[in-house]
Amino acid sequence: MTEKIDxxxxxxxxxxxxxxxxxxxxKVASGYPGTPSTEILENLSxxxxxxxxxxxxxxxxxxxxxxxxxxxxxxxxxxxxxxLNVAADPLFTASYTGVRGGLVVIVADDPEMHSSQNEQDxxxxxxxxKLPMLEPSDPAEAKELLKLAFAISEEYDTPVLFRIxxxxxxxxxxITKGEMLxxxxxxxxxxxxxxxxxxPGNARARRVVVEERMRLLREMAENAPFNVVEAGxxxxxxxxxxxxxxxxxxxxxxxxxxxLGMCWPLPELMIRDFAKSVDQLYVVEELDxxxxxxxxxxxxxxxGKDLIPSQGELNTAIVxxxxxxxxxxxxxxxVALPMRPPNMCAGCPHRGIFYNLSRMKVFVSGDIGCYTLGxxxxxxxxxxxxxxxxxxxxxxxxxxxxxxDAKGKVVSVIGDSTFIHTGLSGLINTVxxxxxxxxxxxxxxxxxxxxxxxxxxxxxxxxxxxxxAIDLEALCRAVGVKHVxxxxxxxxxxxxxxxxxxLECDEVSVVxxxxxxxxxxEMKKAANIPYRTxxxxxxxxxxxxxxxxxxxxxxxxxxxxxxxxxxKEKQKGFALINEVQCNGCGQCxxxxxxxxxxxxxx
Amino acid sequence: MGAQGNxxxxxxxxxxxxxxxxxxxxxxxxxGYDAKKSEVHGMAQRGGSVTAQLRYGDKVYSPLIExxxxxxxxxxxxxxxxxxxxxxxKGSTVIVNTQKILPPSVATGQTSYPENxxxxxxxxxxxxxxxDAFDLAREVGEVRTANVVMVGAVSTxxxxxxxxxxxxxxxxxxxxxxxxxxxxxxxxxxVSQ
Numbered sequence: 001m002t003e004k005i006d007x008x009x010x011x012x013x014x015x016x017x018x019x020x021x022x023x024x025x026x027k028v029a030s031g032y033p034g035t036p037s038t039e040i041l042e043n044l045s046x047x048x049x050x051x052x053x054x055x056x057x058x059x060x061x062x063x064x065x066x067x068x069x070x071x072x073x074x075x076x077x078x079x080x081x082x083x084l085n086v087a088a089d090p091l092f093t094a095s096y097t098g099v100r101g102g103l104v105v106i107v108a109d110d111p112e113m114h115s116s117q118n119e120q121d122x123x124x125x126x127x128x129x130k131l132p133m134l135e136p137s138d139p140a141e142a143k144e145l146l147k148l149a150f151a152i153s154e155e156y157d158t159p160v161l162f163r164i165x166x167x168x169x170x171x172x173x174x175i176t177k178g179e180m181l182x183x184x185x186x187x188x189x190x191x192x193x194x195x196x197x198x199x200p201g202n203a204r205a206r207r208v209v210v211e212e213r214m215r216l217l218r219e220m221a222e223n224a225p226f227n228v229v230e231a232g233x234x235x236x237x238x239x240x241x242x243x244x245x246x247x248x249x250x251x252x253x254x255x256x257x258x259x260l261g262m263c264w265p266l267p268e269l270m271i272r273d274f275a276k277s278v279d280q281l282y283v284v285e286e287l288d289x290x291x292x293x294x295x296x297x298x299x300x301x302x303x304g305k306d307l308i309p310s311q312g313e314l315n316t317a318i319v320x321x322x323x324x325x326x327x328x329x330x331x332x333x334x335v336a337l338p339m340r341p342p343n344m345c346a347g348c349p350h351r352g353i354f355y356n357l358s359r360m361k362v363f364v365s366g367d368i369g370c371y372t373l374g375x376x377x378x379x380x381x382x383x384x385x386x387x388x389x390x391x392x393x394x395x396x397x398x399x400x401x402x403x404x405d406a407k408g409k410v411v412s413v414i415g416d417s418t419f420i421h422t423g424l425s426g427l428i429n430t431v432x433x434x435x436x437x438x439x440x441x442x443x444x445x446x447x448x449x450x451x452x453x454x455x456x457x458x459x460x461x462x463x464x465x466x467x468x469a470i471d472l473e474a475l476c477r478a479v480g481v482k483h484v485x486x487x488x489x490x491x492x493x494x495x496x497x498x499x500x501x502x503l504e505c506d507e508v509s510v511v512x513x514x515x516x517x518x519x520x521x522e523m524k525k526a527a528n529i530p531y532r533t534x535x536x537x538x539x540x541x542x543x544x545x546x547x548x549x550x551x552x553x554x555x556x557x558x559x560x561x562x563x564x565x566x567x568k569e570k571q572k573g574f575a576l577i578n579e580v581q582c583n584g585c586g587q588c589x590x591x592x593x594x595x596x597x598x599x600x601x602x
Numbered sequence: 603m604g605a606q607g608n609x610x611x612x613x614x615x616x617x618x619x620x621x622x623x624x625x626x627x628x629x630x631x632x633x634g635y636d637a638k639k640s641e642v643h644g645m646a647q648r649g650g651s652v653t654a655q656l657r658y659g660d661k662v663y664s665p666l667i668e669x670x671x672x673x674x675x676x677x678x679x680x681x682x683x684x685x686x687x688x689x690x691x692k693g694s695t696v697i698v699n700t701q702k703i704l705p706p707s708v709a710t711g712q713t714s715y716p717e718n719x720x721x722x723x724x725x726x727x728x729x730x731x732x733x734d735a736f737d738l739a740r741e742v743g744e745v746r747t748a749n750v751v752m753v754g755a756v757s758t759x760x761x762x763x764x765x766x767x768x769x770x771x772x773x774x775x776x777x778x779x780x781x782x783x784x785x786x787x788x789x790x791x792x793v794s795q
Binding site for chain 1 (some may be wrong): 613614615627628631636637638639640641648649650651662663665666668669670681682684687688690704705706707708709710711713714715716719722726759774
């Protein structure tokens, strides 16, 4: 939902941030999709006068933003928390170079791991990279704070980290449009080697500048408009930031609060004064004891992670119960129900590959994307998943560790976008250092999991305009892979033959499983001829059911019902295709040995 | 403090929950409330359980509904009406689309769909309003308007006039689907009136 009403606007945090970037005069923005950050660039790409792009990974995205800043324009890089790990290398040195045009790096953390493989706390990067970090609590504040972030960046010659979480990115709230701002910096090529060329002699000088900058930022923090004491009942005083502030306000509306809009560096004098003004000091924050640690280092006694959970999201009830355990009312008990995990879509091309892998005795080294769902039953065909691009290196490492014992038994599986992100360097290593593991590239032409973003293999840019599409076969051959096959993953039996042959190969081989994502607009528009079940012919063998397709259901029958349907008495049920859900991929038909699945037109 | 409330939407990815919760949010904003709505994207799609949490009042801080404090639950699927029971209180109203969508473990024959699943709610004395949203949507001629039928059914539990919702629906759906959506809204509203 991105439609807007006039002032006031109803927007998600990510939409509000995109509007703020536009109003702040951002000229260049780059990033890699990652929940919950993706919609920032998607929305920003719809504003006039801002160049936006999807980079192949977060490191390149940040480097592009650094380049734009060096050229004197306001620049933005966006990523999820694990993306900042990838971009950490340029980040730590951009801290030394500083900026010309304002440079803001937005990082979206995912406490509770709604859609992530870990729940790291990105605030630690602000400390480690010696950078200021701003933290809004809701969409409206995000919008105001992002505009300030660009001013801070230029005034203090520093990249600014801007941390949001899922409950800011994907929360909708009331926003007001603001005034258009612009940078005071003049764009152009300026040679500033002492600032931009970070070799030891220059870097040592910049290292001093970094410390001086942080000292000035600490001073600024003492009087900044976003670090605010809200006077109140002083028996309990809270220091908090981000969305935790909202939970404090909702659970203890009358208490005194020091709300920090900047979590690094901290306003030490302000914190000392506030601590003195309250009887009991509580630090309420999600994930790590970041504020608590630094407040305790000031020699200030406080409650924090002794009461507040350090895992998962907080909410009002958790905060209230942690501080005041007697306040909690009894709740209705949950009822045990069948779980409803996410599933690959009906007609998803990945399903065909994972069905085959589930029938082969191999270790599947997986990666990050929709296809990670291949882990779930009934396919259960993924044995490891660590981070973007890791599948290839992990398979190679296993092959090297086990030697001949791994031959034909280790497969890595990666999507097109993830392969381009960081899988390619793993493949180069596999070829260079020689192992015979098989790599399957699931090429559905889109970055699907995060909601259909174009990537360098799609043939389109962020705006949907034509762009170069990487030739994955040629790319694999260019890095030295001699055995490259392309298969249609919907052709289950044909794929199996190619996969078996590739596994027998003594050298690294790549199988590219190519079929478009069924959620692509062109696939949705295409004439879909669904399959249907000839119920009378179904023998109840469950071969199709084992695909785990959401369009196929198993319908149990009693012995009497079986008889009345003309089945053998011992037939336990029949499979049925929901023709509304069926996307016509035909994988189930290939598996049916009894001709009980036919195309609708037949 | 003036009126305030918490509306929990639950269902299965692909049922149009986000659009339904958007219409409700716009209606509440039109009535002058502050509001916040929380959604989770990503893994929640792809046929998984989906929720949206909508809170309104004079001033809303937390975007999340506290367990035990959902005043209205709009459930787009029978079992998904029961999954969030700890969020309800004695005075909650649960508006349920009577549709059943089989989760993977049921569709693959490993478990069965729980029978009389709504008894878990009614046994606690919580009011349940049944809406055959799928059938009503089919009757107005477009099964994809089941979510707007649900909006109609919820609308009678909130202070805004029907015209507020009708204006929002008209403004937010493509012109060629406007009439059918307005009919779907009216059909849902009739169920709970």
